[in-house]
Amino acid sequence: MIKLDNMAKTRKKEGKPLPETADMKMWKKEYENMSEEEHHQKLKQLGLSDEDMKEFDEVLEEEKKEKKSESDEDSE
Numbered sequence: 001m002i003k004l005d006n007m008a009k010t011r012k013k014e015g016k017p018l019p020e021t022a023d024m025k026m027w028k029k030e031y032e033n034m035s036e037e038e039h040h041q042k043l044k045q046l047g048l049s050d051e052d053m054k055e056f057d058e059v060l061e062e063e064k065k066e067k068k069s070e071s072d073e074d075s076e
Contacts (some may be wrong), residue, residue, distance in 0.1 A: 018024055034042070036057070043053050 039056070039060075040053055043056060048056070
């Protein structure tokens with residue numbers, strides 16, 4: 001029997017990373033310069049729900065924390 005509690009806690013990465021094309025680099029630069037409100041508008045255009053956007057915000061916050069801790073470790 002599979003325990004659902006354990007499955008809910010483990011999160012698998014989805015998909016294969018996209019290649020670094022010129023279009024992808026342009027999109028990434030645009031993406032990095034978007035405000036949180038612009039991100040939410042794009043996500044709504046893609047059909048994501050409010051719950052999906054909340055998850056997006058949580059993931060984004062985690063990434064910011066990871067980058068900050070990595071830069072703090074590098075500066076020591």
